[in-house]
Amino acid sequence: MERKAWGLLFLALVLMMGVANGQVVEVWYGGSFTGTVWHDTIKGKINANLDVPTYIRCDEGAYVADVHFPLGVRDIYIDAIPRDLCTYGYPFNAWDDASFLITFEGSPPNIAGWHSRSFLGFCDLAGGPNPYLYFTDITQVLNFKIHTVDNSSLIGQTVTALRNGVSSTLGGPACGDTVGGPGFTVVTHFAYLLFSANSAPVIGTINMPSDFCGHSYSEYAFDVTDADLNNITVTSNYGTVVTISSAPGSWRGYIDFSGVVVNNVTLVVNATDGTDPATPVSIPNFSSNGMIGSIIADLNDSFPMWPGYEEWMPITLSAGNTCIGGFNFTIVYDPSVLQVISVRKEDVLMGGEYWYVNYHPAININCPPGSPSGALKVTFINDLNNQIPATPICGLNNTPIFSIKWYVNPDFNYPTNFCIPICFYTCEPNNYNWNAVTDITGMNVWKTEGCIDGLNSTNFLDLRCGNIKIQSVGNVIRGDVNHNFTPYEIGDAVLLANYLMDPSTYPLDPWQMHAADINGDRIYASIADLIMLINIINNDVTPGGRLNPLDIPVTISMPANASGNMDVTVSSSSAIGGALVRINHAGVELGT
8 A cells, every 4th residue: 555655646746747758648448440540439238337448559769657547437428437347458467556546536526527437557666677558559458347327318329428537646647757757748539439229149040060071160151240230259169260251240250170079069159249149059969070071182273284394283282270190192194195203292291201102003093984094192191200200280271282293295286275184093992092181190080981981080081183284376485486485585596596407406395396486387497487586686577477478489409510519509589588408318428
């Protein structure tokens, strides 16, 4: 009591000194914030306890070491501020002295028709330093509780019921600085009070399955509505409530039971709008084995590749809140058009302790009927429990776990939009030998048989096949002969010239052959293409559409000259930009 009395005297002295510091501390009583937007109305019923959340924002450098926050209430609307229901948080719970004062003061010191209750706090009265009150963003630090009068004539009215109170010993609101100076200017804002008839929220139909196997929890979302457009809070006695969307007057979400094992319990879902609770929904005889309804292994449905090229195709896994202990996956493909170059772990598996790829597993070909004959099998264990802990693999959500480098056999004759299926091997019975995922215990397994084998320790593994989509000529960048996505540059001309002179040393793949049709005459990688490419690089001509060839004869002759050599000549009535001549010969060596 002596310490409290000394603190009151000290703060009173500070208040009498006045405020000389130009910095400001703002205080908001009631309402709520969306970012920095203040919703300045408290909605409540008559004869009810209502919350008055109290928010603080300090100017830069305005560190507060002692506070006095007196909340005044108008008697015709509010008849009490129940001290035992008022609460405060950080930093006041770390201060040497902080509390809501006992006295509910009337008039005077308050003006006629008003009462007030004060919150008083001192950061450091003795001992080690404590955190100051300092929030440069709007932050709730207190909650006053007010009780409304029982007067039905007030329903529907919006009134001014709050203002700064006055303490008989401390006066009005104050925020002291850290050096015992005059403190900071306190600017206060007060919400209006709306007496609402208020309708309680209504919880919509909740359909829970007898078994989650093969399904995700989000499939069983439900809605809660509130006719008064109040914000809604939903709770459940089991599981975790997950919000999908929330707005004034409406809420949608579901309950996640990952890791929650219950058997034949009554599941109870509650909702409130902050004033009235909804009628609870009870679901008797509810059970959950604590496992996510399904784990999804996914291959890209339309992975683009060009014939003659290699690309890494990721395999992804979605496992909800389950931490993965290991897996094996078997993937089948058509070896007549695809080759597997390599398989690699992605980042999430890098801490794992066992990794093996079988590039030629002994699958049962044509099981199921139509299944391709090429296959590979990947086996992974994260932690072998060898006294070197591995990093847990958790939170997988469409996360790449490993990738396959495919090579598409080159061919000019693939049909347009041609897709090559890539799929998981699903040969029953006992497909878990080929595809399965387990948690970190090894006791719970996800497999394709997980919904039909009758075991509580297994659940459904959803395997989703994919396709490699062969890119067509329309995907080619004309002029990009060296395939670096920069067309009509000097490298393209050098590569095309090398190909024309020595195609065995400088071959072009199908993509490059189409890109080398510079003049668009559908004669791929010709001397005419080279000449036009050089002209484009020299800025003598601009890239354009297909050119029609000239109907002019060109004569090539190779007469022997006086020295016995042959002179190769090319002549035409049109100017010749270049010529490519291939000469068949045998038994002689051609020179310059």
